[in-house]
Amino acid sequence: MNLRVKQKIPLKIKKMGINGEGIGFYKKTLVFVPGALKGEDIVCQITSVKRNFVQAKLLTIKKKSKFRMDPKCPIYKECGGCQIMHLRYDKQLDFKVDLLKQALKKFQPRGYEHFDIRPTIGMDNPEHYRAKLQFQTRKFAGKLRAGLFQEGSHRLVDIKDCLVQDPLTQDIVNHACQLLEKYDFPIYNERQKAGIRTIMVRKAQASNQVQLIFVTSKKLDLSPVIQDLTAAFEVIKTVAVNFNPSKSSAIYGQETKVLWGDDSISETVLTYSFALSPRAFYQLNPQQTQILYEQVLQALDVTKDDHLIDAYCGVGTIGLAFADKVGSVRGMDIIFEAIEDAKRNAESMGCTNTHYETGKAEVIIPNWYKDGYRASALIVDPPRTGLDEKLLNTITAYQPEKMVYVSCNVSTLARDLVHLLKVYEVKYIQSVDMFPHTARTEAVVKLVRRKK
Template sequence: MLKEKQRIPLKIKRMGINGEGIGFYKKTLVFVPGALKGEEVFCQVTAVKRNFVQAKLLKINKPSKFRVEPACAIYEECGGCQLMHLRYDKQLEHKDDIIRQALKKFKPAGYENYEIRPTLGMDKPQHYRAKLQFQTRSFGGSVKAGLYAEGSHRLVEIKDCYVQDQLTQDIINKVTQLLDKYKIPIYNERKIAGVRTVMIRKGQATNQVQLIVISSRELHLTKFIKELTATFPEIKTVAFNLNRSKTSEIYGEQTEILWGQESIEESVLDYSFALSPRAFYQLNPEQTQVLYDQARQALDVSENDHIIDAYCGVGTIGFAFAGQVKSVRGMDIIPEAIEDAKKNSLAMGFDNTYYEAGKAEDIIPKWYEEGYRADGVIVDPPRTGLDDKLLDTLLTYKPKKMVYVSCNTSTLARDLVKLSKVYEVDYIQSVDMFPHTARTEAVVRLQKKEC
């Protein structure tokens, strides 16, 4: 039996879904973050579980020929990226394997024969994140912004992120200076109410920026906003979100525009659209072009098709089809996103779209009761995957084709267990939306089985 703090040599046989190295020590499974397939390492056990142990890397006795020096100075401390020590082409291969591992774990029908297409990567996999969501804390009277270290509430200050868009990084650096300068209260988990989080998003096509200050109390931000917007004319919107809860939820219910316009403009494929501050949009604009093009190819619509865009956000995926089909209908639980979708559709001149705020599992049955019938469905759920009720709804009405866009291979594989009872999985196309992390996005083409 292995014990905590025990030091052991280990040969890394493969890599896991979180980017960690995996080996066996006397038939015991050992997970070692930072180790790569093929390496011989020396590590120390940090936790003993029922069927495996966790260990930290102490020394690499035989490095992988694919190991590289991480380009980020705080890579190991931050934990936001997990694969920066692996050469990029091998990162892409690993993401193919992440999908295979998830399928093998959940075993949807016929998974051994699914076509897993090679992950589509980036030519320049750096500074790709057009959105940041940094926590703020005060240390020794100085405000710092960054991310929590993995598995903790210890803030790691980030002033120069290798994967973050440079303008958004420059703005958050200025934000921390101004929060200090104007003595704006900063949140403390024990007793102090104030700024908890700052969200900054840039429209890649327009260079327009929006910013949300999330706070646990009302704030006076007039001087802060005046100096910030004077320094960065790219900022078009400053909003405020009040979140008094003690939970880990980032946002409270209401978001108020304090300064500027209600939305910023962004473009993808051959169309433009507006984004309000709370509306969801992919954080890697360059790869979003690739992702949406893959979704468009996978659904393979015709001019008489009626399409449902579940989890539609501001309508972006659905707009890729609106000019080619009879109708597109979408829903989302965020009312501001639905208002954006309606405005965007009107601005683009579509008269065949309809959007409604609410849950897909509630709205789709209502539409069917009213006589609407969908030929195809696009689902792009959050990391938690499809709601069980929505899965049951889809399997009840059985539209003839579906595209599942997933940002979590585990919940995708889980959902395919049910979907594969009714649908054939034609292929899975992975798109690297998150270089240097152990996450990938996948587009799955599904066709209803012949009776």
């Protein structure tokens, strides 16, 4: 490979990659170009030379894709959070099916060529859909900024009006930053590591209730900020602080404390309401979560004779949708607050057939089986890292008859299916667009145990 950094080359884009970048070949060398679209003829400049591929930046487009759009977001290129906003939305949905196919082709789980992969279910209005934000805070030249780090860097992009963020959450974080400046609160930086490092704002779509978490590396008296903020926004019901003194890039530390208001806010999905404590996980796109859960209900065909395990259960939302349809529901999660929410949610719904524990699924499930419990149905909704290897071994050892895998990462899904398909077969995969304008999708996979 004779390519060098800063070299300019012409390129025909053959396809799009898992990060939304355009991919082409220059003299048999693989070239990745963020911002380029399939079918375009471009000129790009090499930015990095690796062993088997090169990376480049888009300079000019000689032949433009007919599906290219002008992004509405003014900081689209600077932020990088929405990798494919320049692609027409219906074609974004097609791309997310292709993402699944690329991942399956890479890992080649048994019979992947014949999987029923259904068209992505999109949104009528794919803007302002994020009901939760987590903005990092830093000071530059004495001015407080809050936003996201530019991809692959520690450069913070100041965000005041995000096109995919709920407007109320954006208004609240903007106001919170003004108050932090007004009262001269210390702001975290990589050298001194002392002060506010992150602000989380979440709005419940059904109740319009809002909760905040200030993540800080040191103890602070936030009362003046809380007083002004809650006076300005009556919808705020919870203000909490999370202590994260570590030097790692992890957003949260172990300790979270409610400073003001209620312990939780109320959200609704399908036909039931539930509580969300500040640290509890819930999907960031409430509108599409309704669609996602409907797909899970359809995929897991249960009866009253079934006993269901909801692994990575969070506050219990998916499993509770089945509580009146099965004999029992059991769930676990590593976040204690989420499990406490799940217990309260089950109680408020009048469910007497549920059981929740804090801990890892690969530890808790074998203990349940030792005690005589048997599950015929299983839901897994893991983080982007996918299923733990020990949990994969646990699932294939105990082999519940039916299973639904809810995935937010097509690569780890395809990897995990290699293991699971030793025991199960895929009936279909339904893609749901939970993250419009990004190179991410959610997938609901219906699996049934192979007949022996």
